[in-house]
Amino acid sequence: MKKYSVLTILLILLAHLSFGQVTTRDRIVELDGFLGRGSFFENHLTGFSLYDLDEQQTVYEKNSHLYFIPASTTKLFTFYAAIMSLGDSTTVLRYVPNGKEITFWGTGDPSWKYHALPQPRLKQFFAAYDKINFSENNWNDQAFGFGWQWDDYYFSYSAEKSPFPIYGNLAKVINVNNRPQISPSLFRNSLNTSERTVRNVQREFHTNEFFYNPRTYNGMNTYVPFLTSQQTFVQLASAELEKIVIPSNRKLPKDHQVLKGIRTESLYREMLLESDNFIAEHLLLMVSDALYQELNTEKTIDYIKKTYLFDLPDEPLWVDGSGLSRHNLMTPRSMVTLVEKIYRVMPDDKLFDYLPKGGVSGTLKNNYHAPKPYVFGKTGTITGNHCLVGFIRTKSNKLYAFSFMNNNYPYKASQVRREMEKVLVYVRDNF
Structure with missing residues (x-):
């Protein structure tokens, strides 16, 4: 076997190290x-x-x-923030039962009737109650984020924030015989024709009045954000639950219960893969x-x-x-x-x-x-x-x-x- 002096080995090692450093520098x-x-x-x-x-x-x-x-x-x-603060499943709502009466508060959970997410079993949960009250007393935020562009209000990527979203706070518009049909049904009588040069259904800035131009209508299915409020929510929730939901201003007491919902991983995946603004805002809530x-x-x-x-x-x-x-x-x-x-x-x-x-x-x-x-x-x-x-x-x-x-x-x-x-x-x- 060929033998090398210690000096020769050191020179070989230094050459390799020098070559590595030059290569890294070149990169x-x-x-x-x-x-x-x-x-x-x-x-x-x-x-x-x-x-x-x-x-x-x-x-x-x-x-x-x-x-x-x-x-x-x-x-x-x-x-x-979410993975450091939330568990494996969402908290859909907080509630206080009193016999056949219940008062509940939103948690920001965006899943109810949102097309992109699995569904919590809310209709089954509320079936046991005859009187249902909804309070927004824990809501201390705004429908739009700080610095959002005001004229994005009718685009689906800029749906409003709310304490208890439903349908992703979006009205769905589909083409039926080349005429738009809007859902949920609460908004059906609020869709009118207009002479404005718009290609699809849009919403007035300050109201839940929707409009389209029959001559320029492109027939594409779309989603349009609706204006959120406690009154709008209780109307939509009443229709979904087939029970009257009553507005309340009751403060959330310390002694209350929580209803768990869907797995948080479904929110994370949709938010990150599809860059879903609505889910992101409500995850932070x-x-x-x-x-x-x-x-x-x-x-x-x-x-x-x-x-x-x-x-x-x-x-x-x-x-x-x-x-x-x-x-x-x-x-x-x-x-x-x-x-x-x-x-x-x-x-x-x-x-x-x-x-x-x-x-x-x-x-x-x-x-x-x-x-x-x-x-x-x-x-x-x-x-x-x-x-x-x-x-x-x-x-x-x-x-x-x-x-x-x-x-x-x-x-x-x-x-x-x-x-x-x-x-x-x-x-x-x-x-």
Whole structure:
């Protein structure tokens, strides 16, 4: 066997180490070529952070300390708040029985008659009572989030918040013989024709009056948010339960009972895969209910920031559950810290089942195609802003957390996504 001197062995080891360091440095330089001066991402505000979950260190960052509008990646904050505060199943309502009479309070649970979710057995539950009272005394919030655009009020992605949602706070419109038919039946007599140039059914801003133009009607099935109120809820609930529900202002007593509902995982999956704003907002209200038996988004966000998120690199400016508000501001490095927190408390298989997979599911189904999915993350898009936050698995089977945030660009989001894909493919193939 050939023998080597100690000096020769040391030289060989140093050569290998030196080669490894140069290779790593070269990768970083090449990655910077995709993101730095002269690249597509030089022409608008871009932030990127890549974090090695095994080594627990940042591999690359660009503008990771700057604040960006996160859009729907805000839902990751809501998700973390929920998994740290809620159990395996929802609390549908809180109630006080008194013989054949019952008074109940909402918890923000969005499931009742919402088309995207399993159903709680509320009709069976209320069957035992002759007199049903509904109180909103625990509601201390607003129908719209802080900073939502007012003229989104008739789009389904901007349904109102309420203490006890029903039908997702949406009226359903279907095409019957080229005429719109609206449900629930409470709104059927509120649908009128109009000369306004609208393509489908819309709602008046201040009332539950709906309208369409027969000449421009496109015939597509749709959902339109209705104006929520205690009175509207008791009317809709009465029709569903086939019993009169009476408005009440009774305060929620400490001595009350709770009715459990559907599994929370169904909410998480729908919120993250489909980027469902309605579920996101109500999950945050459910966290508020669990903490305070009060429905207050602002108070809940403040609590979550001070308890579970106090150690983020940069304090998030977080104002709603869904990311509809442009007042939300987060830094890429704080987003990476957040997803690492989620990663540490949740099994991989469950987490990656909830998140959209590139080329496979949810909001990533049409992007980041590959024979084997390598991107798992939450997207966020509003006009001029597109972000992606999550995880990337490389060909060497390493897992990285990343945050890729783009704000204030003057072109289509599809163009930004194409350039982002080039960056993430490089990371996949070289790290």
